[in-house]
Amino acid sequence: MRIGTKLVLGGNISDDNTGTLSTPIYHTSTFDQKKIDGDIKYDYARSGNPTREALENLINNLEEGYRGFAFSSGIAAVSSVLSIFHSNDHILITQDVYGGTHRLASRFFTRYDVNFEFVDPCDYDNIEKSIKDNTKAIYIETPSNPLLKITDIRRIVKIAKENNLLVIVDNTFMSPYLQRPLELGADIVIHSATKFLNGHSDVIAGLVVVKDKDLANEIYFIQNGCGAVLGPQDCWLLIRGIKTLKVRLDYQQKNAALLVDWLSKHEKVETVYYPGLIDHPGREVHLSQADGPGAVLSFKTKDIETATRFMNQIKHAAVAVSLGGVETIVSYPVTMSHAAIPKDEREKLGITDNLIRVSVGLEDIEDLIEDFNSAL
Numbered sequence: 001m002r003i004g005t006k007l008v009l010g011g012n013i014s015d016d017n018t019g020t021l022s023t024p025i026y027h028t029s030t031f032d033q034k035k036i037d038g039d040i041k042y043d044y045a046r047s048g049n050p051t052r053e054a055l056e057n058l059i060n061n062l063e064e065g066y067r068g069f070a071f072s073s074g075i076a077a078v079s080s081v082l083s084i085f086h087s088n089d090h091i092l093i094t095q096d097v098y099g100g101t102h103r104l105a106s107r108f109f110t111r112y113d114v115n116f117e118f119v120d121p122c123d124y125d126n127i128e129k130s131i132k133d134n135t136k137a138i139y140i141e142t143p144s145n146p147l148l149k150i151t152d153i154r155r156i157v158k159i160a161k162e163n164n165l166l167v168i169v170d171n172t173f174m175s176p177y178l179q180r181p182l183e184l185g186a187d188i189v190i191h192s193a194t195k196f197l198n199g200h201s202d203v204i205a206g207l208v209v210v211k212d213k214d215l216a217n218e219i220y221f222i223q224n225g226c227g228a229v230l231g232p233q234d235c236w237l238l239i240r241g242i243k244t245l246k247v248r249l250d251y252q253q254k255n256a257a258l259l260v261d262w263l264s265k266h267e268k269v270e271t272v273y274y275p276g277l278i279d280h281p282g283r284e285v286h287l288s289q290a291d292g293p294g295a296v297l298s299f300k301t302k303d304i305e306t307a308t309r310f311m312n313q314i315k316h317a318a319v320a321v322s323l324g325g326v327e328t329i330v331s332y333p334v335t336m337s338h339a340a341i342p343k344d345e346r347e348k349l350g351i352t353d354n355l356i357r358v359s360v361g362l363e364d365i366e367d368l369i370e371d372f373n374s375a376l
């Protein structure tokens with residue numbers, strides 16, 4: 001099956017009693033073992049639930065991996081993956097990772113002496129030079145947030161393989177419809193399924209896919225042992241959301257391209273960041289590893305007053321953290337997603353007071369442009 005077909009059909013499991021088309025929601029905590037002839041597949045719903053398994057098989061199938069796992073949030077997926085490391089392990093992680101991942105790496109896993117070193121995602125020589133005897137993995141996010149910087153996944157994989165390291169990719173911004181890191185040689189893929197995969201701003205969920213059996217055993221040990229599993233109702237919502245991923249993203253990308261084009265010509269806009277732009281420095285690499293530029297962009301206004309006025313005046317678009325929903329969401333990284341980073345560090349990363357991030361939704365583009373125009 002091609003990916004569009006997999007998205008629609010891949011999450012359906014039938015039920016021999018009824019022939020149901022939609023996957024049943026198995027709301028149960030446990031299973032009566034005396035009712036089963038032969039091998040017992042499910043014994044307790046933390047360890048396994050059929051609705052969750054349908055979702056886990058679906059994401060595994062989409063990412064072309066060995067096994068998938070569903071967690072109670074994207075950050076539960078991240079923390080579960082990072083829990084495979086031990087004290088004194090060293091991990092290279094790109095400096096503009098998601099804020100919650102940054103917090104885990106800099107303030108939580110340090111309690112257990114797992115050492116994270118933040119590196120520039122585009123400085124491959126430095127990444128190579130930073131590898132030590134106890135380095136175990138390279139963790140990346142591409143495109144990055146909020147400036148849409150691109151990391152060459154194949155190049156990271158090459159460096160990692162030469163040094164016997166794992167490559168972990170947070171693929172939230174692209175989804176498996178647009179980018180499949182395991183096919184490029186990565187070992188573990190993570191999603192905040194809260195974003196594009198679910199797509200309707202109504203579920204918090206995380207997914208992980210690994211490429212082989214040993215990693216699957218390690219992640220399963222943590223999923224079951226630490227217990228941050230996704231409940232069956234949310235699994236079902238996610239299976240349903242995933243069915244329309246392709247049509248949503250195709251349309252959102254079209255809207256994003258039109259908005260980018262319009263913003264680029266606006267007199268109050270200084271710069272637009274979007275991997276689909278001809279002059280985006282990562283464009284070529286991005287299009288060699290992904291099937292489209294996605295539906296998140298950011299832009300800088302010519303002065304700070306315009307940015308703050310825009311955030312106050314925008315009407316149709318929601319002012320919120322999060323992204324990937326059917327509705328357009330604008331955010332102001334300085335006071336929202338990146339507020340925890342000290343100002344001088346933030347500015348070094350390019351996250352300035354005139355920066356606005358946009359996750360483009362499914363609205364009529366004319367309405368969005370009119371709204372943006374009056375807010376600017």
Ligand SMILES: *Cc1c(COP(=O)(O)O)cnc(C)c1O
Nearest residue numbers: 073074075098170172192194205
């Ligand atoms: C939102 C997000 C996360 C965290 O996911 P939650 O579902 O909010 O826990 C992790 N990585 C990226 C890139 C994200 O955008």
